[in-house]
Amino acid sequence: AARTPAHDVLDVVIIGAGLAGLTAGRDLRRAGCESFAVLEARDRVGGRTLNHDLGNGYFSEAGGQWIGPGQTAIVDLCRELGVGTFPTYWQGKTTMLAGSARATQESDGGFGTDPALRHELEQMARLVPCGAPWTSPRAAEWDALSLADWLATKNLSPADQMSWVIGATLTAGAPPQKLSLLHYLGLINSAGCSYERLEAIKGGAQETRIAGGAQALSVKMAEDLKGKIRLSSPVQRIENWQNGPAAIHTPHGVIRARSVIVALSPALCHRIAFDPPLPEKRREMQRRWPAFAPMRKTAHVYKKAFWRDKGYNGWIVQAKGPVIWAYDNSPEDVSFGVINAFVNSGVLPSDPKAAEQELSRIYTQAFGEEALHPIAYHDHDWGKADKWSLTCTSPIPPGFLTHYGDALHPPVGRLIWSGTETADIWATAMDGAVRSGHKAALQALQALAPAAGRMK
Numbered sequence: 001a002a003r004t005p006a007h008d009v010l011d012v013v014i015i016g017a018g019l020a021g022l023t024a025g026r027d028l029r030r031a032g033c034e035s036f037a038v039l040e041a042r043d044r045v046g047g048r049t050l051n052h053d054l055g056n057g058y059f060s061e062a063g064g065q066w067i068g069p070g071q072t073a074i075v076d077l078c079r080e081l082g083v084g085t086f087p088t089y090w091q092g093k094t095t096m097l098a099g100s101a102r103a104t105q106e107s108d109g110g111f112g113t114d115p116a117l118r119h120e121l122e123q124m125a126r127l128v129p130c131g132a133p134w135t136s137p138r139a140a141e142w143d144a145l146s147l148a149d150w151l152a153t154k155n156l157s158p159a160d161q162m163s164w165v166i167g168a169t170l171t172a173g174a175p176p177q178k179l180s181l182l183h184y185l186g187l188i189n190s191a192g193c194s195y196e197r198l199e200a201i202k203g204g205a206q207e208t209r210i211a212g213g214a215q216a217l218s219v220k221m222a223e224d225l226k227g228k229i230r231l232s233s234p235v236q237r238i239e240n241w242q243n244g245p246a247a248i249h250t251p252h253g254v255i256r257a258r259s260v261i262v263a264l265s266p267a268l269c270h271r272i273a274f275d276p277p278l279p280e281k282r283r284e285m286q287r288r289w290p291a292f293a294p295m296r297k298t299a300h301v302y303k304k305a306f307w308r309d310k311g312y313n314g315w316i317v318q319a320k321g322p323v324i325w326a327y328d329n330s331p332e333d334v335s336f337g338v339i340n341a342f343v344n345s346g347v348l349p350s351d352p353k354a355a356e357q358e359l360s361r362i363y364t365q366a367f368g369e370e371a372l373h374p375i376a377y378h379d380h381d382w383g384k385a386d387k388w389s390l391t392c393t394s395p396i397p398p399g400f401l402t403h404y405g406d407a408l409h410p411p412v413g414r415l416i417w418s419g420t421e422t423a424d425i426w427a428t429a430m431d432g433a434v435r436s437g438h439k440a441a442l443q444a445l446q447a448l449a450p451a452a453g454r455m456k
């Protein structure tokens with residue numbers, strides 16, 4: 001308000017209406033800044049959170065869904081928006097399938113691993129600051145190894161090896177042989193140096209669900225930011241980002257802004273043309289960002305969560321089949337039952353009807369005949385459907401962080417980098433996205449402050 005009005009120049013443009021971008025917009029408004037716009041490529045908000053509508057106000061999540069201890073930023077957001085939370089269901093027997101063989105095991109809510117191995121990882125994680133793993137005193141040594149290289153020295157049983165493949169694929173987007181040990185230690189560090197907090201349901205990052213589905217948070221934020229959000233507005237090009245005002249090009253025209261918050265994964269930043277080109281290291285970091293961790297998530301809806309009555313928790317892990325992990329995703333009031341699954345897209349037919357039938361047969365093997373006939377089925381393949389996400393998480397390979405990590409955070413010119421990948425804590429998670437949005441809004445306000453000060 002202190003600045004001379006220049007009607008064609010906004011104070012801030014935010015690119016991306018995921019949790020990060022919307023949080024940043026919300027903070028700008030709360031700080032009294034009204035001169036901003038949020039540009040979103042899709043015709044919806046929420047980015048990597050997406051609700052499947054099951055009718056009558058019920059949803060099943062096709063994208064991000066769980067939160068857990070230590071994720072205080074997203075819990076605060078839920079509270080501020082009046083969105084409830086409830087515990088993830090895990091009580092009962094887990095079913096393991098391998099071909100026609102079937103076994104069950106009482107669950108303790110974790111993806112347990114050997115306590116000694118866990119302890120060793122946690123001690124190592126203390127030396128890896130999650131916001132900047134490349135600054136660890138052991139960075140070079142641990143970034144040269146994959147998680148699998150390290151596990152190979154531990155004499156794991158085949159069952160433990162399988163559990164590591166499932167855990168790492170779900171949490172970090174790739175099996176242990178494709179993940180940097182340094183990166184994985186940074187994730188544990190983020191979880192308060194606790195393996196359990198990172199991987200488990202009970203006491204871990206999958207402990208709690210968001211009432212109405214995680215996308216509800218973005219939908220609510222967008223309602224509060226009405227008039228500020230421009231959907232179906234992919235940013236294609238940014239000019240004059242060095243000294244500003246930056247010129248931000250979308251198919252609908254050019255918008256000029258003093259600061260630009262780019263709330264996207266680095267891989268998506270790479271799809272925007274920058275004129276002049278970005279500094280070489282930042283450009284290379286974006287170009288090489290490990291973006292390929294698409295996931296396919298399915299939902300079988302049943303009249304009843306019948307497996308609970310039989311003592312099952314709804315979990316299935318399958319060796320060499322399409323199911324990576326199936327789990328109970330029923331609504332809080334259990335007025336009907338939902339089994340969601342992370343599936344191996346290459347192994348399951350891409351045709352949804354055929355996929356539904358194949359999964360129904362697997363669920364029948366696990367839970368009995370009632371599983372054969374779901375009343376509804378949903379299927380979302382992030383690898384196929386979504387060019388505006390590319391990836392669910394970032395499967396960072398050995399060698400990447402020590403080489404490119406220091407180009408991830410520093411703003412360049414008028415550009416402020418945001419999105420979960422840039423978070424100081426819980427990067428890759430929804431909590432990290434919210435934290436990165438808070439930080440970016442502060443950076444933008446700080447960048448505007450000297451100009452406002454001069455006008456006094």
Ligand SMILES: Cc1cc2nc3c(=O)[nH]c(=O)nc-3n(C[C@H](O)[C@H](O)[C@H](O)COP(=O)(O)OP(=O)(O)OC[C@H]3O[C@@H](n4cnc5c(N)ncnc54)[C@H](O)[C@@H]3O)c2cc1C
Binds near residue numbers: 236268392
């Ligand atoms: C299947 C799946 C499961 C997950 N499970 C969990 C979980 O259980 N718990 C958890 O904490 N996290 C989970 N995540 C991760 C979590 O969803 C993300 O960390 C978080 O939503 C990222 O938010 P963001 O705002 O940083 O980025 P995004 O949500 O990716 O938002 C970026 C936005 O920018 C838009 N955009 C892209 N390019 C442009 C452009 N050129 N111009 C304009 N707009 C553009 C996109 O459309 C998008 O809306 C999961 C993700 C997926 C996909």
